[in-house]
Amino acid sequence: MEDNFQDIVKSKSTESLKNIAINFTMHRGALVAAAKKELENREVEFSDEEKQKIEDNRNQRKQSAIDDKESKKSWDWFNAKWKINIVDDINAPQLYSRQVINVFSILFSVLFGGILLSINLKSVNNKKAIFPVLFFSMVYTSVMIFILNLIPGSTSLLTIMFNLVGAAVLYNFFWGKYIGKEFQYRTKQFWIPLIIGIMVTSFSIWAIIAGNKI
Numbered sequence: 589m590e591d592n593f594q595d596i597v598k599s600k601s602t603e604s605l606k607n608i609a610i611n612f613t614m615h616r617g618a619l620v621a622a623a624k625k626e627l628e629n630r631e632v633e634f635s636d637e638e639k640q641k642i643e644d645n646r647n648q649r650k651q652s653a654i655d656d657k658e659s660k661k662s663w664d665w666f667n668a669k670w671k672i673n674i675v676d677d678i679n680a681p682q683l684y685s686r687q688v689i690n691v692f693s694i695l696f697s698v699l700f701g702g703i704l705l706s707i708n709l710k711s712v713n714n715k716k717a718i719f720p721v722l723f724f725s726m727v728y729t730s731v732m733i734f735i736l737n738l739i740p741g742s743t744s745l746l747t748i749m750f751n752l753v754g755a756a757v758l759y760n761f762f763w764g765k766y767i768g769k770e771f772q773y774r775t776k777q778f779w780i781p782l783i784i785g786i787m788v789t790s791f792s793i794w795a796i797i798a799g800n801k802i
Contacts, residue, residue: 593622596713602632607679609634610641613649614680614772616712649770673772682776683708683767686759692778696785698754699729704781705758709766717766724762728754 596619597605608615608623615623634642674685684704693701702725706718732750739746763769 593619594625597622597626600626602627602630606632606634606638610638611645611677611679612642613645613770614675614677616714616768616771619713673770674775675772676774677772678774680772680774681711683711683773684778684781685773685775686763688775688778688781689763690755690759692781692785693755693758694748694751696788697729698732698751698758699725700781700785700788701725701755701758705762708763712767712771714766717762721758721762721766724757725754728757 593616597608600608600623605623605627608620609627612620672686684707689701689704689708692704702721706721709715709717709721732747732754736747736750
């Protein structure tokens with residue numbers, strides 16, 4: 589992945605590289621490191637104003653970490669701060685939010701949430717992480733269906749409980765590992781996935797009802 593970033597930064601302008609280095613909180617660490625290295629290779633130096641902006645961003649990130657620790661808002665299932673790291677900066681990439689992925693995973697399926705997370709991974713240029721996310725989502729959903737079929741009279745509540753666990757893994761482990769807990773982004777509209785989810789769910793319910801009538 590780092591080699592890919594090295595190739596990517598070589599084609600970028602000096603101004604773009606500076607923007608990545610200065611606004612480092614909005615980019616993956618490997619990309620920021622590659623941008624800084626490329627600037628060094630080009631013998632480009634930051635102005636005093638740019639250095640101050642980097643320092644301000646660094647201090648802001650440190651303060652955010654302190655505030656997060658003091659308020660005990662950890663990165664776990666009980667974290668209610670869904671809007672963390674959501675910004676209005678037009679330079680930030682658009683992603684499906686953690687809240688959207690969580691809700692879709694619970695209401696529709698962990699596989700559905702995994703697909704949305706995979707789309708996010710493509711948006712942040714981390715395509716190699718798509719396979720493990722989709723693999724987990726498919727295996728987890730398959731195992732869940734298998735277990736539910738073994739339990740007599742399994743209810744929707746039990747399905748939601750399984751989805752809750754899978755959703756927690758998606759937005760805690762996979763998002764944290766492959767996108768980054770401090771990665772800043774803009775939210776992407778979720779109407780199309782919502783419509784698709786409703787249609788798929790409606791069809792599944794119809795197929796179950798029709799099958800029981802046969």
